[in-house]
Amino acid sequence: MVQQKKWWKESVVYQIYPRSFYDSNGDGIGDLNGITEKLDYLNALGIDVIWLSPVYDSPNDDNGYDIRDYQAIMTEFGTMSDWERLVEEIHKREMKLMMDLVVNHSSDEHHWFMEARKSKDNPYRDYYIWRPGKADGTEPNNWESAFSGSAWEYDEVTDEYYLHLFSKKQPDLNWENPQLRHDIYSMMKWWLDKGVDGFRMDVINFISKVPELPDGANPKGKKYVSGGEYYMYGPRIHEFLREMNQKALKGYDVMTVGEMPGVTPEQAVKYTKEDREEVNMVFQFEHVDLDSGPEGKWDLRPLPLRDFKNNLTKWQKALDREGWNSLYLNNHDQPRMVSRFGNDKEYRVESAKMLATLLHMMKGTPYIYQGEEIGMTNVQFDSIKDYKDIETINMYEEKLQEGIVHEELMKRIYVKGRDNARTPVQWDNTRHGGFTTGDPWISVNPNYDEINVEKALEDKNSIFYYYQQLINLRKTHPIIVYGSYDLILDDHESIFAYKRMLGDESLFVYCNFSQEEFQVDMPSDTVQAKKDILISNYPTNKIEGDYVLLKPYEAKVIHCREKV
Numbered sequence: 391m392v393q394q395k396k397w398w399k400e401s402v403v404y405q406i407y408p409r410s411f412y413d414s415n416g417d418g419i420g421d422l423n424g425i426t427e428k429l430d431y432l433n434a435l436g437i438d439v440i441w442l443s444p445v446y447d448s449p450n451d452d453n454g455y456d457i458r459d460y461q462a463i464m465t466e467f468g469t470m471s472d473w474e475r476l477v478e479e480i481h482k483r484e485m486k487l488m489m490d491l492v493v494n495h496s497s498d499e500h501h502w503f504m505e506a507r508k509s510k511d512n513p514y515r516d517y518y519i520w521r522p523g524k525a526d527g528t529e530p531n532n533w534e535s536a537f538s539g540s541a542w543e544y545d546e547v548t549d550e551y552y553l554h555l556f557s558k559k560q561p562d563l564n565w566e567n568p569q570l571r572h573d574i575y576s577m578m579k580w581w582l583d584k585g586v587d588g589f590r591m592d593v594i595n596f597i598s599k600v601p602e603l604p605d606g607a608n609p610k611g612k613k614y615v616s617g618g619e620y621y622m623y624g625p626r627i628h629e630f631l632r633e634m635n636q637k638a639l640k641g642y643d644v645m646t647v648g649e650m651p652g653v654t655p656e657q658a659v660k661y662t663k664e665d666r667e668e669v670n671m672v673f674q675f676e677h678v679d680l681d682s683g684p685e686g687k688w689d690l691r692p693l694p695l696r697d698f699k700n701n702l703t704k705w706q707k708a709l710d711r712e713g714w715n716s717l718y719l720n721n722h723d724q725p726r727m728v729s730r731f732g733n734d735k736e737y738r739v740e741s742a743k744m745l746a747t748l749l750h751m752m753k754g755t756p757y758i759y760q761g762e763e764i765g766m767t768n769v770q771f772d773s774i775k776d777y778k779d780i781e782t783i784n785m786y787e788e789k790l791q792e793g794i795v796h797e798e799l800m801k802r803i804y805v806k807g808r809d810n811a812r813t814p815v816q817w818d819n820t821r822h823g824g825f826t827t828g829d830p831w832i833s834v835n836p837n838y839d840e841i842n843v844e845k846a847l848e849d850k851n852s853i854f855y856y857y858q859q860l861i862n863l864r865k866t867h868p869i870i871v872y873g874s875y876d877l878i879l880d881d882h883e884s885i886f887a888y889k890r891m892l893g894d895e896s897l898f899v900y901c902n903f904s905q906e907e908f909q910v911d912m913p914s915d916t917v918q919a920k921k922d923i924l925i926s927n928y929p930t931n932k933i934e935g936d937y938v939l940l941k942p943y944e945a946k947v948i949h950c951r952e953k954v
Contacts, residue, residue, distance in 0.1 A: 393714075420814070451559040452556060898947070
């Protein structure tokens, strides 16, 4: 079954975290004009859509995900005219722009909240979620903030608490209020009329909460617990998303991806099924939570390849006929993929290419995170003072008080900290990696001398040019976009292999996740098929026979031209 063709299914998206992309004015902070300067670089890579992390006016408690004014640009990033020039230049190159939509919460400095906290009868009071404390004065429930501590903050002026699932400077918006929803939809249309081609919707599945806001399950008797069962898949979520489509998105040819922590494949089908008109695709997190223990992301666990294979396969199969997958291995909230899933030392180049092959040959829309295309790695700063991320700093301080030693905490940060993805893009081997002529807001990874764009562009065998090949293959082979998916070599502990099929064409994708060499047999029904290598991260152009030889971290994609 071939799904309906759509431009956003055939696109490759490149995520820009603007603070760390390129600084055009020497203040140490990446900016809009810096992005505009590098558009030809992105165009050469071959990407179709730029996803821009928040550039709205913000006090920056959570790096722009706390928005003070949805219709203004953060001064550090430039002006509205800079943004207008950027979108014009993007469209001139036949690329599209997807903006971040952050409407589960605002900044506590947004004028809605500043009014809301003045009195209980203020017209904006009901734009947020307020509750009195329990009889003993404690928080209304036991929910924990994603950034540690209670999800409630007491406000003395009105003697009530407000809900913040993230920082206390990020109060949750009350989507039960129709006037709030109207204002959000008006804001979205305003951006769409200015030329935006879509939205990545931040934690959009959190917008509907169970109205009673009950305590979360707490079998271990903790002070605070997630409570996610009452807001990750709330009672009105589908209604709100359909209303958003009707009142904000209808009439615009745009792409939408909903970031949805905790979403299951069955739920994702409902969100992304085209006739439901909710979102085009979701960001799910199961595959990037597989190396987390029962205590959460900072509880480090090894990642068995079988679990990884089974999880990605589960999502591929669940959304094969209905709905659509987004494909990613890192972003602004996740560590660098070559450090996490590959080998960022002896086989950095090979494993970066292998991981890219694994992802880009799957069914769904691939997302590239800035720097991924040159194989940027995690960073290991010596001092906690070098880190900027609120989640990382809060965790460090909380766990230090619990008695966990500095060395152990730094080890966790080196593996999972969000600042791994937020160090500046390494453009060349000059001071600060060519990111800025000033002092960068966060230090550049010291390995910029070895890993940088300039060096990648000079080497025809670089990771950059391999990505360019992968992107071009998606544009020239419909099977990569629309073909079905089946896992093969299910039980192999080191090789992730799968088959794509469309009509009488087949692709066999082999990815070696180890430093060992392997020989594996191809499926018996391929014996008579005409085979050639579509792409490989090692210099090779021949088929061995009815078997495949895989060097350390090798990826091979074999194209079969007859039905098998």
